[in-house]
Amino acid sequence: MHQKPIIAITMGDPAGIGAEIAVKALSDPSMYAICRPMIIGDLDCVADAVGFTRSHVALNRISEPEEAVCTFGTIDVLDLGNVAPGEIEYGRVSAKAGHAAYEYIERGIRLALAGRVGAVVTGPIHKEALNLGGHHYSGHTEIFADLTSTRNYAMMLADGDFRVVHVSTHVSLREACDRVKKERVGVVIELTHTALKQLGIENPRIAVAGLNPHAGEAGLFGREEIDEIAPAIEKARSEGLCVDGPVPPDTVFAKARSGQYDAAIAMYHDQGHIPMKTVGFNLDAATGKWTAVSGVNVTLGLPIIRVSVDHGTAFDQAGKGTANPQSLEQAIELAAQFAAGKAAQ
Amino acid sequence: MDMRPIVAISMGDPAGIGAEVAVGALDEAKVWSVSKPLLVGDLDCVADAISIARSDININVIERPCQGLYRPGSIDLIDLDNVAQQDVSYGRVSAEAGEAGYQYIEYCIKLALAGEVDAVVTGPINKEALNLSGHDYSGHTEIFADLTGARDYCMMLVDGRLRVSHVSTHVSLRNACDMVTQERVGTVIRLTHDALVRMGIPAPRIAVAGLNPHAGEGGLFGTEERDVIAPAVREAQSKGIDARGPIAPDTVFARTQAGQYDAVVAMYHDQGHIAVKTSGFKSDDATGQWTSMSGVNVTLGLPIIRTSVDHGTAFEIAGLGRANPQSMIQAIELAAMLARGA
Numbered sequence: 001m002h003q004k005p006i007i008a009i010t011m012g013d014p015a016g017i018g019a020e021i022a023v024k025a026l027s028d029p030s031m032y033a034i035c036r037p038m039i040i041g042d043l044d045c046v047a048d049a050v051g052f053t054r055s056h057v058a059l060n061r062i063s064e065p066e067e068a069v070c071t072f073g074t075i076d077v078l079d080l081g082n083v084a085p086g087e088i089e090y091g092r093v094s095a096k097a098g099h100a101a102y103e104y105i106e107r108g109i110r111l112a113l114a115g116r117v118g119a120v121v122t123g124p125i126h127k128e129a130l131n132l133g134g135h136h137y138s139g140h141t142e143i144f145a146d147l148t149s150t151r152n153y154a155m156m157l158a159d160g161d162f163r164v165v166h167v168s169t170h171v172s173l174r175e176a177c178d179r180v181k182k183e184r185v186g187v188v189i190e191l192t193h194t195a196l197k198q199l200g201i202e203n204p205r206i207a208v209a210g211l212n213p214h215a216g217e218a219g220l221f222g223r224e225e226i227d228e229i230a231p232a233i234e235k236a237r238s239e240g241l242c243v244d245g246p247v248p249p250d251t252v253f254a255k256a257r258s259g260q261y262d263a264a265i266a267m268y269h270d271q272g273h274i275p276m277k278t279v280g281f282n283l284d285a286a287t288g289k290w291t292a293v294s295g296v297n298v299t300l301g302l303p304i305i306r307v308s309v310d311h312g313t314a315f316d317q318a319g320k321g322t323a324n325p326q327s328l329e330q331a332i333e334l335a336a337q338f339a340a341g342k343a344a345q
Numbered sequence: 346m347d348m349r350p351i352v353a354i355s356m357g358d359p360a361g362i363g364a365e366v367a368v369g370a371l372d373e374a375k376v377w378s379v380s381k382p383l384l385v386g387d388l389d390c391v392a393d394a395i396s397i398a399r400s401d402i403n404i405n406v407i408e409r410p411c412q413g414l415y416r417p418g419s420i421d422l423i424d425l426d427n428v429a430q431q432d433v434s435y436g437r438v439s440a441e442a443g444e445a446g447y448q449y450i451e452y453c454i455k456l457a458l459a460g461e462v463d464a465v466v467t468g469p470i471n472k473e474a475l476n477l478s479g480h481d482y483s484g485h486t487e488i489f490a491d492l493t494g495a496r497d498y499c500m501m502l503v504d505g506r507l508r509v510s511h512v513s514t515h516v517s518l519r520n521a522c523d524m525v526t527q528e529r530v531g532t533v534i535r536l537t538h539d540a541l542v543r544m545g546i547p548a549p550r551i552a553v554a555g556l557n558p559h560a561g562e563g564g565l566f567g568t569e570e571r572d573v574i575a576p577a578v579r580e581a582q583s584k585g586i587d588a589r590g591p592i593a594p595d596t597v598f599a600r601t602q603a604g605q606y607d608a609v610v611a612m613y614h615d616q617g618h619i620a621v622k623t624s625g626f627k628s629d630d631a632t633g634q635w636t637s638m639s640g641v642n643v644t645l646g647l648p649i650i651r652t653s654v655d656h657g658t659a660f661e662i663a664g665l666g667r668a669n670p671q672s673m674i675q676a677i678e679l680a681a682m683l684a685r686g687a
Contacts, residue, residue, distance in 0.1 A: 138565075172557045172567030177519050212517045213614040220483075222517030250618035257623065269558040270616065273595035275623035281596065283603035 004035050005118030005339030006065060007332055008078070008111055010104040011041025012123025013130075014088045015097045016313025017323035019049040022075075022123060024325035025332060027055045029072045035118075035336040036070035038062070040104045040111075043079040045088070050075075052321050065116050080104060090319030098129030105140065109147045112304035118339035119305035121331045124313045138170050141299050144306050153301035154188045156195065156263070157272060157310060158334060159280045159294050162256060163263040164272035165192045176268035180211050180224045185232035188265055191300040193241050196262050198341040207252050207261040208233055208245030209271060215246040229267075276310075296331040298338075305342065307335040349381045350463035350684035351410050352677055353456055355449035356386025357468025358475075359433045360442045361658025362668035364394035367468060369670030371420050372400055376674055380681035381415035383462060385449045388424040390433070395420075397666045410461045425452060435664030443474030450485065454492045457649035464650035464680035468673070469658045483515050486644050489651050498646030499533045501540060501608075502621045502655060503679060507601055508608040509617035510537040510645065521613035525556050525569050530577035530610065536645040537608050538586045543686035552597050552606035553578050553590030554616060560591040574612075598624075621655075641676040643683070652680040 009025075012018025022039050023046060031037055039046060043061050050057060058074045060067075068076035082100035108120040122140050130137060137143045145153050156165045167188050168179040189206060196204035208229060209215075212222035219226055225246040236243045247255070249267075253275035256264040266272030280294040295310040309327040317323060354370075357363025367384055368391065370376050384391060388406060395402055403419040413421035427445035453465040467485050475482060482488045490498050501510045512533050513524040534551060541549035553574060554560075557567035564571055570591040581588040592600070594612075598620035601609050611617030621640050640655035654672040662668060 170558055170562075170566055172561070173518070174522050174567065177522075213515055213618075216517070217515075221515055222519065249615045250622045253619060253623045270594045271619065273558075274598060274616065274619045277595045278598040278602065278620045278624055281599040283600055283605060 005336055005343070006068070006070070006116075007035045007037045007119050007121055007335050007339070008065070008108045008117040009037060009039045009121045009328075009332070010108045010123055011039055011045060011101070012104070013097050013101045013126045013313050014042060014045045014083050015090055015092050015094065015129070015318060016124050016126060016315060017318050018123030018313070019045045020053060020318070020321065020323045021309070021325040021328045022046070023049045023053055023055050023057065024323070025328045026075045027057055028329065031329065031332055032070070032072040034333060035339070036068065037332060038065060038068045038070070038076040038078060040078045040080065040108050042081065042083050042100065043077050045083065046075065046077050052319065065111055078107070080107065091315040093126060093129045093132065095129065095132035095134070098126065098131070098133030098135070101125045102130060102133055102135045102143070105143055106147065109144060109304065113148065118343070119307065119335040121328070121335050122306065122308040123328070124309055124311060126313045126315070140308055141169070144299055144302055148302050148304060150302050152187045152191065153299055154191050156192070156298040156300050157276045158296055158298060159276060159330075161259065161262070162276070162279075164253070164256070164276055165263055165265050165300065166269060166272050167265065167267050169269045173268065177211065177224070180228050180267050182228045182232040182235075185229055185265070186235055189232060189236045189241065189243060192263050192265060195298070195300045198338055198345070200337075200341055201262050203242055204262045205260070206241065206243045206263050206265060207247050207256055208243060208265045209249045209252045209267055210246035211267040213249070215248045294326055294330060296327055296334055298334065305335055305338045307331040307338070348685070349379065349415070350681050351383055351413070351461075352380040352464045352466055352680045352684070353383045353385055353410070353453040353462040354466045354677070355453045355468055356384060356390065357449070358442050358446040358471045358658050359387060359390045359428050359430065360435055360437050360439065360474070360663060361469050361471060361660060362663050363468030363658070364390045365397060365663070365666070365668045366654065366670040366673040367391070368394045368398050368400055368402065368420070369668065370673040370677060372398070372402060373670070373674055374417060376677050377417045380677055381413060382421070382677060383410055383413055384420055384422045385425065385453050386422065387426060387428050387445065388422060389429045391420065391422055393430040397664060410456060423452070425449060436660040438471055438474045438477065440474065440477040443471065443476070443478035443480070446470040447475060447478060447480045447488070450488055451492065454489065454649065458493065463684040464652070466673070466676045466680050467651065467653040469654055469656060471658045471660070485653055486514070489644055489647055493647050493649060495647045497532050497536065498644055499536050501537065501643040501645050502617055502640055503643060504621050504624065504640040506604060507598065507621055507624065508541070509598070509611050509621055510608060511614060511617050512610065512612050514614045518613065522556065522569070525573055525612050527573045527577045527580070530574055531580055533610050534577065534581040534586060534588050537610055538581075540643070540645045540683075541607050543683050545682070545686055546607050548587060549607040550605075551586065551588045551608050551610060552592050552601055553588055553610045554594045554597045554612055555591035556612040558594070560593045640672055641679050643679065650680055650683045652676040652683070
């Protein structure tokens with residue numbers, strides 16, 4: 001029998017809700033049933049979160065993952081000692097917090113590359129703080145790609161069995177149109193197939209969305225379906241993959257969500273993010289606060305496993321004890337599932 | 346006095362599920378309590394749909410809307426006598442069915458323009474059949490705009506709390522980016538505001554989505570938000586409209602569903618359609634058939650009221666008695682509501 005995977009949770013920007021949701025998630029025994037979790041961050045920040053959430057957990061300060069006790073009731077914290085108490089103000093952008101967040105991630109990646117942790121789950125960082133801290137990346141994904149020297153990768157959003165993988169992400173919509181090329185679509189189909197297999201799905205069924213309304217309506221509203229997307233699908237099929245498409249974008253996600261497909265491939269950021277967040281996010285209209293944020297973010301194509309929460313630092317509610325750990329719990333579960341699948345291969 | 350508005354329902358393409366969803370809807374008491382429904386189509390097709398549905402509803406053939414009984418248990422029908430059901434195979438594209446579908450629509454529009462009916466609800470048509478019959482329109486909306494002489498109009502999808510107006514619809518995504526202009530966004534904000542007031546919302550809150558991811562993230566992923574959308578929002582605000590935005594496209598629909606706004610202005614077809622259909626449509630993964638289709642389509646900016654079902658002719662299940670009338674029921678209810686607010 002394989003041992004439960006070690007999951008390193010990076011604490012995220014210390015001014016955000018990262019430590020709080022990590023403490024809340026690790027106060028749930030079900031997390032320890034599926035993995036051996038530990039936090040990479042600052043002990044002082046985690047201690048503060050334990051205090052204001054009134055959690056009944058002990059903290060175990062470690063400097064190497066092998067020192068972790070991984071027992072429910074005690075949270076192992078690999079303490080990088082980056083920020084001192086009182087140095088960081090909740091909800092404030094700072095270079096110091098941005099740099100600290102970067103170091104947690106960097107350590108997580110190095111440990112995963114060395115095989116000392118089975119997966120990395122990332123807490124939310126703040127892009128402005130990251131850049132102020134001297135790290136010029138547009139987000140986690142780019143840091144992971146860079147530090148693991150990965151060229152072909154893709155972002156997957158997952159909420160239970162509803163999974164969406166993106167051909168492009170943080171570019172303008174016009175540029176996203178330009179990026180719909182058969183090579184790239186083919187790579188994303190392949191990455192998706194591999195990931196679904198790793199999750200234990202024998203013969204993954206993949207739907208590929210069109211780019212244009214009604215999937216172009218036979219060339220009437222755009223030719224990308226004919227010139228780029230259909231050839232990529234044909235090629236994948238000739239390699240034995242079970243791929244449908246191009247499917248009209250406005251119904252493909254309802255079909256995938258109801259179980260007709262194991263994943264849908266979206267041609268651009270919002271094509272995939274809108275369906276995921278419209279069904280997975282709930283808001284309290286009176287307070288303007290999110291009451292449920294489900295869904296996690298996975299980077300496919302890396303040599304290591306990386307799963308992330310699907311929300312930001314929530315600076316407006318940081319330090320108040322009101323943050324919802326649901327997305328982080330889902331991220332830990334999915335990371336454990338991927339790690340188990342990888343170990344079995 | 347009977348204040349129920351007369352709602353004319355065009356039967357749609359006779360080879361599709363139009364007659365079936367109309368009969369299904371008119372078997373629902375709630376439709377009759379809010380409207381006087383009047384079907385415009387072919388007697389033979391409606392009779393066939395009634396027998397497929399094993400319904401015991403009667404048909405009352407009339408010539409003019411004022412002759413209708415408008416009582417549950419009987420369908421008031423204007424029979425244009427275009428096709429016999431035996432001439433039209435369910436699920437087959439034909440010029441004959443396309444022509445019939447067009448005639449029902451044209452007739453309904455004339456009745457509405459003449460004030461003989463208060464609103465029009467359209468059943469699904471097949472575009473290929475429509476074009477085969479010599480009517481070169483890309484859909485209902487274009488027919489209505491053309492025959493009523495409307496210039497500034499837009500498509501709104503409605504499903505419960507989610508109401509979404511579209512800056513553009515049936516164009517390529519590249520073309521849709523070009524159609525995001527300050528003038529057009531401003532027009533759609535205004536049309537949306539006026540429609541919501543008619544729906545009984547006195548001070549509607551309108552969310553305007555961005556075009557790019559994260560609404561452009563301060564110009565990093567596109568400049569349309571800064572150059573075009575934000576100025577249109579400010580202009581609407583200066584005219585007293587409660588418009589806000591540009592808001593990140595991936596959260597604006599969840600916010601609206603939760604009640605933070607009364608409607609969203611979407612920048613392109615799929616931005617709005619994905620949100621409405623992912624939350625409103627459900628399919629059975631074993632059969633691949635839609636088990637639930639909610640959502641209604643409204644054309645804003647016309648001189649008459651027009652709503653429509655938000656699904657197609659469903660040729661693959663036409664004539665089988667499995668079509669779901671939910672969207673048709675909602676379309677009739679919304680048309681009646683708009684007519685009362687007019």
